[in-house]
Amino acid sequence: MKKIWLIVKREYSTRVRKKSFVVMSLITPLLLVMVMVVPMWLATRDVPAKEILVDDESGLFKDKFQDDNLVEFEYYEQPLSVAKEIAFTSGKYGVLHIPKIDVYHPQGITLITEYSASIEVKMNLERQIDHVIEDYKLEISGIDKEKLDQIKTSVSIETNIINESGQEQEIHTEVAYVVGYLGSFLIYILIFAYGIQTMRGVIEEKTNRIVEVIISSVKPYQLMAGKIIGIGGVGLTQFLIWIFLTFMFYSAVGLYMNLDQLQQVNDSAVVQMGAMNSQNTEMVKDFFDKIDNIPFGFLIGVFIFYFIGAYLFYGSLFAAIGSAVDSESDAQQFQLPVTLPLIFSLVVLAAILRDPHGDLAVWLSIIPFTSPIVMMMRFPFIMNDPGWDLFVSMGVLVLSIVITIWMAAKIYRIGILTYGTKPTYKMLFKWIFAKN
Amino acid sequence: MEPILQSIHISKYFGSFCALDDVNISIERGKIFGLLGPNGAGKTTLIRIITRIYAADNGRVLFDGKELSESDVLKIGYLPEERGLYKKMKVGEQLLYLARLKGVPTSQAKERIRHWFRRLDMTDWWEKKVDELSKGMQQKVQFIASIIHEPRLIILDEPFTGFDPVNANIIKNEILRLRENGATIIFSTHRMESVEELCDHIALINKSKKILDGPKLKIKEEHKENIFDIEHQGDLGTLNHNLQVISSKIIRDDIYKSTIHSENEITHNDLLKILIDRVEVRSFYERLPSINDIFIKRVQEVTS
Numbered sequence: 001m002k003k004i005w006l007i008v009k010r011e012y013s014t015r016v017r018k019k020s021f022v023v024m025s026l027i028t029p030l031l032l033v034m035v036m037v038v039p040m041w042l043a044t045r046d047v048p049a050k051e052i053l054v055d056d057e058s059g060l061f062k063d064k065f066q067d068d069n070l071v072e073f074e075y076y077e078q079p080l081s082v083a084k085e086i087a088f089t090s091g092k093y094g095v096l097h098i099p100k101i102d103v104y105h106p107q108g109i110t111l112i113t114e115y116s117a118s119i120e121v122k123m124n125l126e127r128q129i130d131h132v133i134e135d136y137k138l139e140i141s142g143i144d145k146e147k148l149d150q151i152k153t154s155v156s157i158e159t160n161i162i163n164e165s166g167q168e169q170e171i172h173t174e175v176a177y178v179v180g181y182l183g184s185f186l187i188y189i190l191i192f193a194y195g196i197q198t199m200r201g202v203i204e205e206k207t208n209r210i211v212e213v214i215i216s217s218v219k220p221y222q223l224m225a226g227k228i229i230g231i232g233g234v235g236l237t238q239f240l241i242w243i244f245l246t247f248m249f250y251s252a253v254g255l256y257m258n259l260d261q262l263q264q265v266n267d268s269a270v271v272q273m274g275a276m277n278s279q280n281t282e283m284v285k286d287f288f289d290k291i292d293n294i295p296f297g298f299l300i301g302v303f304i305f306y307f308i309g310a311y312l313f314y315g316s317l318f319a320a321i322g323s324a325v326d327s328e329s330d331a332q333q334f335q336l337p338v339t340l341p342l343i344f345s346l347v348v349l350a351a352i353l354r355d356p357h358g359d360l361a362v363w364l365s366i367i368p369f370t371s372p373i374v375m376m377m378r379f380p381f382i383m384n385d386p387g388w389d390l391f392v393s394m395g396v397l398v399l400s401i402v403i404t405i406w407m408a409a410k411i412y413r414i415g416i417l418t419y420g421t422k423p424t425y426k427m428l429f430k431w432i433f434a435k436n
Numbered sequence: 437m438e439p440i441l442q443s444i445h446i447s448k449y450f451g452s453f454c455a456l457d458d459v460n461i462s463i464e465r466g467k468i469f470g471l472l473g474p475n476g477a478g479k480t481t482l483i484r485i486i487t488r489i490y491a492a493d494n495g496r497v498l499f500d501g502k503e504l505s506e507s508d509v510l511k512i513g514y515l516p517e518e519r520g521l522y523k524k525m526k527v528g529e530q531l532l533y534l535a536r537l538k539g540v541p542t543s544q545a546k547e548r549i550r551h552w553f554r555r556l557d558m559t560d561w562w563e564k565k566v567d568e569l570s571k572g573m574q575q576k577v578q579f580i581a582s583i584i585h586e587p588r589l590i591i592l593d594e595p596f597t598g599f600d601p602v603n604a605n606i607i608k609n610e611i612l613r614l615r616e617n618g619a620t621i622i623f624s625t626h627r628m629e630s631v632e633e634l635c636d637h638i639a640l641i642n643k644s645k646k647i648l649d650g651p652k653l654k655i656k657e658e659h660k661e662n663i664f665d666i667e668h669q670g671d672l673g674t675l676n677h678n679l680q681v682i683s684s685k686i687i688r689d690d691i692y693k694s695t696i697h698s699e700n701e702i703t704h705n706d707l708l709k710i711l712i713d714r715v716e717v718r719s720f721y722e723r724l725p726s727i728n729d730i731f732i733k734r735v736q737e738v739t740s
Contacts, residue, residue: 006536014525209520213581216487216514217537417489 003218007226008233011201015234025238029245037253050093050121052111055083058100064132070124088114096125103133176380177353179294183303183376186239188346191310191372192339194235195318199331201227202322202416211416220413224319225405232311239307243300295383302379302390309397310372313404314338320408323415324423324431334428341369349377356381366393368400407432438501440465440589440620441486446495448481455481457644458495463589463622463637468615470635470652471624472727474735477641479624480517483591486622487514499589510539513587517594517624519578521566527577528562531584538585545584552580556606571598579607583614590614591622596630608634628728640731642738648730656724659733662698663723664707667691669716678702679710691718 015021049072056062056075065073071093076083080097087095094113101107111117111125138145202224205211214223321334345364352361356378365375371393382390414431415423441463448456456478463469473479484490486497488509497504499511522530528549535545553559556576566574575598583590592611596604611634615621623635631638631652638655640648648655663682669690672681679702684694692715698707704722711717725733 003537006533010533014522205522207520208523209516209518210522211520212489212516212518213514213520213534213578214537215489216512216516217509217534417484 004222004226004229007218007223008230011227011230012233012237015197015231016237021234021238025241026245029242029249032242032246033249033253036250051091052121052125053083053087053092053095054098055080055095056098058098060101060103060136061098061129061132064135065128068124071121084112087112093121098129103136106133175294179299179380180353180377181349183299183379184346184349184373186303187307187310187372187376188342190235190239190307191314191342194231194311195314195338197234198228198231198315199318199322199335200328201231202319202412203325203328203331206323206416206419207326215416220416221409224316224323224409224412228312228315228319232308232315235311236304236307239304294380298383299379302383303376305394306372306375306397309394309401312401313368313372313397314342316401316405316408320411320415320428323412324418324428325415326419326422330422342373345370345373348374352377362389365389366396368397371397410434437465439463440500441504441622442498442501443482443486444496444498446482446485446492446497448478448485448490449493454644456485456492459641459644459646461639461646461649463620465620466615466618467636468611468621468623468634470631470638470727471622471641472626472631472638472731473641478644479641480593482641483514483516483593483622483624486591487512510585511588513538513582513585513590515578515582515590515592515595517597519575521574521577521581523565523567525566526562527558527564527566527569530566531577531581534581535584538587540585548584548586549580552584555610556580572600572603575599576603576607579610587619589620589622591624593624594626595623596625596627628726628731631727635727638727640734642735647738648734652727655730656727659725659730660722661725662700662702664696664698665719665721665723666694666696666711666717667719668694668711669718670714672711672715675710679707695723 047069049067049069051072051074054061054065054073054075055078062075067073074092076086078086080095083095083097086092094111094117097110097112099108101109106129109129111122135145138148205214205223211223218226317338318335321331321338324334325331348360348364348370352364352374355361361374361378364370365378366389375390375393379390410432411428414434421427439462441461443459443461446456446459447454459478459482461469461471461482471479471482481490485492486504488504488506499505499508525533531549532542532545535548536542540548549562553561558573558576561569561573561577566577569577579595582592595607595611599607608630611621611623623631625631635652637651638648639646650658667687669692671692672684672694675681675696678699680697680699682695682697684692687693696707704720708717708720711720
């Protein structure tokens with residue numbers, strides 16, 4: 001055990017001290033926080049409203065547009081060419097030209113700007129024009145607008161589930177969706193990155209020829225175990241740094257902008273996002289509220305379990321591959337069958353989402369090749385009331401790890417001292433069952 | 437005294453290929469044991485069985501008279517023929533790591549590394565990365581790595597490859613010093629001149645079998661062909677029918693250098709008696725075969 005620990009320490013410390021590790025650990029959370037904060041900040045920045053000259057030949061729109069903090073309107077009744085000139089000499093944003101139109105087929109409405117118009121402005125104008133025309137149509141059809149507003153309905157269904165003790169708990173499908181995807185991707189990326197690192201590490205020792213020196217001091221399985229644990233530790237450290245720094249950066253930004261302001265920012269971002277209609281606004285607000293309802297401790301715990309499990313499962317396979325080949329290019333043919341289930345798990349996520357409790361989802365979250373990624377996707381949907389399948393999945397994974405590590409150790413033991421032959425699957429199979 | 441290491445009826449197969457066939461060797465304490473053999477004879481396999489990298493299919497290995505066990509590995513130092521180090525690791529750190537794997541406590545390991553750095557003139561190497569070193573320098577590091585835990589049995593597989601003559605000599609003296617301090621050394625090489633120089637005992641392995649084994653001098657005696665080199669004054673003339681003058685030439689004035697072959701075993705004194713009657717003997721010695729000759733002869737015998 002002491003020797004494994006020495007190997008773990010070396011594998012861990014040489015990697016953690018690398019520049020690339022430090023850079024990745026800092027940059028990723030920084031990017032993550034930026035992705036969250038920058039749009040909010042941009043959304044609340046005070047930008048002067050854009051002045052738009054309305055050249056309305058139809059006469060339907062006079063004084064009907066509403067100024068907001070994005071656009072302000074000015075009405076002008078001159079030929080278009082004159083309007084254009086005035087607009088650009090006086091620094092207006094653009095001219096909205098509305099010809100005489102058939103309200104049932106409104107065509108030919110143009111926004112003329114000096115630079116290409118922003119999508120925000122375009123959408124804002126389209127919405128306002130729609131409203132004006134709709135109101136006009138209501139009027140000529142003799143429909144009372146107030147009555148219509150009363151008739152309009154918007155229902156938002158709350159998705160609650162009943163747990164075994166009969167208590168109702170609220171879950172939010174959209175929240176579960178986002179959390180599930182994040183967890184699955186994170187596992188996928190970490191397993192890929194650190195699995196391949198394990199393989200490289202083994203190949204490096206083999207091509208360096210240091211492996212013979214080491215295994216004259218320790219047993220091959222100890223070297224393999226030390227390497228896998230050490231590199232896995234690096235992966236876990238990276239993950240924890242990410243979580244910690246993301247939280248820290250986010251809080252720091254919060255303090256800097258002061259929390260109330262951040263809340264405002266949040267709300268206004270929500271408003272901005274949901275400006276299209278009130279139902280969306282509700283939904284997005286709800287989303288931000290419901291994030292707080294996630295049992296983060298449980299979630300992170302399960303994530304760490306599946307990360308460690310998946311890493312040990314795949315890491316030992318990668319180590320076995322590394323031991324069998326002489327160079328990384330030789331490794332490719334063996335890598336494919338190992339990476340295929342990983343990629344498959346990712347591809348199948350959409351199907352899992354459609355029915356997170358269906359047969360496919362349950363089975364794939366039990367089969368150890370796919371279970372870590374698929375279970376992370378499913379977990380948010382079952383976290384408030386985990387059933388037997390979570391525990392079966394965990395149990396199967398642990399059992400499979402024992403088997404893969406045993407197999408990997410067998411291949412590794414012979415592989416690391418075999419040079420110059422390109423191994424075949426048949427040979428690997430033989431190695432597994434070779435004695436001594 | 438009980439030998440430090442014995443291999444008893446060791447056999448090892450890789451699939452259907454027999455790498456070692458019933459090999460017995462016995463290595464005495466405090467001696468340098470030369471393990472010789474052509475490429476692919478099974479030397480490395482035998483060494484790997486001794487270092488417990490491989491397990492033998494048949495037979496036993498005894499260390500200090502007891503079955504070789506896990507803990508004995510710490511008493512063995514091994515410098516493999518194909519060597520390597522972690523390229524990106526610093527020399528000091530790397531040696532410390534390898535010493536720790538051999539069970540040396542950190543503080544003691546550091547002390548020993550510094551000691552060896554001073555001895556081998558590499559005092560400022562601690563912070564250097566391995567890939568900044570020349571091949572010869574890396575070999576020195578590797579040599580230290582194999583003896584840092586002060587093993588009682590040191591296995592050196594081709595220890596001189598990659599060294600320039602100056603450094604090879606330094607390493608040779610270190611090997612001799614290690615023996616003086618009580619270590620036993622297994623020395624595997626193709627370089628016969630270093631075998632002549634260093635080995636007390638040799639074993640020759642060919643095609644997975646041991647074909648020769650014994651103290652170096654005894655083996656030479658056994659392989660001698662009764663050839664004598666003599667420097668003498670006066671002509672030898674013809675000798676009796678058992679003795680044959682292979683060559684005889686004047687080197688100056690009346691002084692000759694001759695080579696005589698005896699068909700029968702003959703003691704030095706008996707031969708001298710015959711010679712003294714005829715000529716003035718100025719020098720006389722029996723030509724012993726070199727290990728190189730024996731090696732080639734025995735390997736060819738088996739092959740033909």
